[in-house]
Amino acid sequence: MRTLKIITFAIIAIFALQACKTTNNPEDVTRKFMNHLMAGEYAKAGEYGTESTKQMMQMFEALESLGGEGMAEDEVKPEKIKDIECDVTGEEAVCRFQEDGETAEVHLVKKDGKWLVDMKKENPFGDMDMDWDGEDTEWEVEGTEEEWN
16 A cells, blocks of 8 residues: 555656646747747747748748858857746737847747747737847939839
């Protein structure tokens, strides 16, 4: 009888430890996704996303391979993503965080019990400021339409 209690306790302990190990909450998913994205590990970042997010990650990977220049930052430190706060409404969440002093946000959805980053093709970065190192977004075109043809 005592052996049965020990075995039962051991099984419960194993399941409890496994449950703690595989926590899936919006904050953890956001942190993991952003760290992989900043490191240029697009396939790994895609593991934390919906199908549309995975497609975006494949597109980023393809663009980076064509351009030869990395879209990701040189060195990733986990402390770069700070103060993650998530507003959860049912099966959706919006997580806001600080990244190098800037506020950004990521949208997540819960599918099959797992939180996944949901980047839409229409607005992939949500409210993230994607001003690439202060580059001017206005283009100046010289010449006339006749010179272009």
